[in-house]
Amino acid sequence: MTVEERIRSDIEARVHSGEWRPGDRIPFEHELVASYGCSRATVSKALTRLARAGLIERRRKAGSFVADPQVHSAVLEVPDLAAMIAARGEAYCWKLLDRRVDGAELLVTGVHHAAGRPFCLETRTIFLAAVPEAGEESFDTVSPGSWLLGHVPWTRARHGIRAVEADAGQAALLEMAAGKACLLIERRTWRMDAPVTLVEQLFPGDRYDLVAEFRPGAS
């Protein structure tokens, strides 16, 4: 274990144990330099990383302090559906329902299947200004999501997650009863501030379960 790791884990342990509480000042850098017998650069690197992880807050002239408990936040994984279903050991397939071009927008609709059952109804817009080569792709065997993953470096994404009831048409495509609860994930993706794609994915409520993990200091 490196010196930097020792400094970090010692401080983490004291904070997690409650020995140092939010608002408490932790030792100055020069004090840590003395107690660990290392250079200031090493101490600084350790504290910088703890600060980036949100565990401490550093203030010039005042010192470093245990940060207030963080807002609940978690890393939400929104994997490629094909890869996710394959990882569960189920057969995956994509069935294209519709594909048409409307001006500079390519509109694609289809259903993802897992183990032979409809799993997700996808309605997607691809902005051809950002991804002109998508106009050449039929999307009849590969889903737009998988294709885009390999072709477009996106730089920003925003997800909205809601619960909605399936209407009759959606329910038929998903082979479920109309009016049942579904998870609706809407994702907008940009590349350098230019919109790349907008997708709505509708999951039957009983066939999908989003998971978000949070482990402090993981950043």
Place this chain on the structure above:
Amino acid sequence: MTVEERIRSDIEARVHSGEWRPGDRIPFEHELVASYGCSRATVSKALTRLARAGLIERRRKAGSFVADPQVHSAVLEVPDLAAMIAARGEAYCWKLLDRRVDGAELLVTGVHHAAGRPFCLETRTIFLAAVPEAGEESFDTVSPGSWLLGHVPWTRARHGIRAVEADAGQAALLEMAAGKACLLIERRTWRMDAPVTLVEQLFPGDRYDLVAEFRPGAS
């Protein structure tokens, strides 16, 4: 802008623009030292941060490479409900429905209100072994979530997000029709591997919208 920031943003720009594609090798540290006229420590700090952000991958003897496109992931904010509703400028209140102790577990049920309407039905278990002082708290005016935020440093959390239909009892408490879609968030929280709390929060589908943002390099 510091030298380290210049190095990082230059590399980010080249990757995002597609000039450097996944798998490409980026310049060696000593080459960046030469082109930026700075010390190796500064270059190393910049590359270390880009690697932590997942933009590049560093391999001894081989160099540093543009990383493969990341799995879709996003930071999901699950804020304290009271703070969130207050931030929207709506009146917030918590109404306790039930509080009882079952062995080492404290069970609390209540409803969060926003602007006078029920907003979230909360069913919570607090493990008294981890939070003994919760046994002294009535939770009749302050919600368990807000109270726990200020009293328990948690170290790990796991969220599950599903869409469900409200049953008759739930619907009555939320002043909505039974069978309508709701977002169900289940959160388990640990402190040093000891369970702290387990909460289920049920939101009417049309009154809540989770948002998850992703900005690469934010870590």
Place this chain on the structure above:
DNA sequence: CAGTGGTCTAGACCACGCA
């Protein structure tokens, strides 16, 4: 205005892994 953290330098030694 004094002391803190923020940044940077010019070295050094080490461990790993490709040739």
Place this chain on the structure above:
DNA sequence: GCGTGGTCTAGACCACTGG
């Protein structure tokens, strides 16, 4: 072997800010 990144040192100057 030998060049890469990984870590560390012992300094330095600066900017911010609290007292």
